[in-house]
Amino acid sequence: QKEVEQDPGPxxxxxxxxVSLNCTYSNSAFQYFMWYxxxxxxxxxxxMYTYSSGNKEDGxxxxxxxxxxxxxxxxxRDSQPSDSATYLCAMGKGGATNKLIFGTGTLLAVQP
Amino acid sequence: DGGITQSPKYLFRKEGQNVTLSCEQNLNHDAMYxxxxxxxxxxxxxxxSQIVNDFQKGDIAEGYSVSREKKESFPLTVTSAQKxxxxxxxxxxxxxxxxxxxxxxxxxxxxxVL
Numbered sequence: 001q002k003e004v005e006q007d008p009g010p011x012x013x014x015x016x017x018x019v020s021l022n023c024t025y026s027n028s029a030f031q032y033f034m035w036y037x038x039x040x041x042x043x044x045x046x047x048m049y050t051y052s053s054g055n056k057e058d059g060x061x062x063x064x065x066x067x068x069x070x071x072x073x074x075x076x077r078d079s080q081p082s083d084s085a086t087y088l089c090a091m092g093k094g095g096a097t098n099k100l101i102f103g104t105g106t107l108l109a110v111q112p
Numbered sequence: 113d114g115g116i117t118q119s120p121k122y123l124f125r126k127e128g129q130n131v132t133l134s135c136e137q138n139l140n141h142d143a144m145y146x147x148x149x150x151x152x153x154x155x156x157x158x159x160x161s162q163i164v165n166d167f168q169k170g171d172i173a174e175g176y177s178v179s180r181e182k183k184e185s186f187p188l189t190v191t192s193a194q195k196x197x198x199x200x201x202x203x204x205x206x207x208x209x210x211x212x213x214x215x216x217x218x219x220x221x222x223x224x225v226l
Binding site: 004006008034036041042043044045046049088090098099100102103104105 | 116118143152153154155157160170200202206214215216217218219220222
């Protein structure tokens with residue numbers, strides 16, 4: 001079993017839709033959680049960073065962490081064609097090395 | 113502009129050749145990381161370095177080597193011992209360990225073995 005599971009998609013939605021992206025994990029030691037956006041043939045770009053359980057909002061993006069269920073989500077409101085990309089979840093345990101474990105990524109296509 | 117640069121953007125290698133991928137950052141970050149990205153497998157950690165002149169193996173270090181002679185630079189050599197080197201290689205850095213966990217990535221190098 002992988003430490004982090006992420007539905008690879010592809011996920012196709014119409015412009016303006018609410019998008020829900022999810023990851024599950026098995027290691028309860030993970031303390032901080034991130035979402036990255038990666039456009040084709042580019043490096044990942046950090047979108048959201050959350051520490052422990054709860055919600056965090058930044059513009060059209062909301063990140064949720066439910067540590068009791070080992071489940072994290074990224075919601076995108078009023079989705080735009082420019083949101084079309086691969087979304088990677090990542091999580092870490094903290095400590096000296098700051099090693100991250102990544103999900104496989106979900107490919108999102110927002111249709112105009 | 114502060115950031116992480118990787119070069120070249122595309123690299124072609126013949127069987128049996130060693131090649132070196134460059135990663136430079138002007139963010140004054142302490143730690144640097146190398147990842148490999150393959151379709152359907154996410155990012156896998158190759159090597160990381162927390163300070164100058166020190167580095168540790170990640171999950172898939174076999175066939176790779178690194179050096180960290182300067183804080184700004186963390187080159188990765190893909191040796192002929194790496195059996196399946198065709199992949200997208202990403203370099204990342206982080207400002208202070210244990211305080212700020214956010215890793216920032218470079219634009220990547222796509223390596224293809226001919």
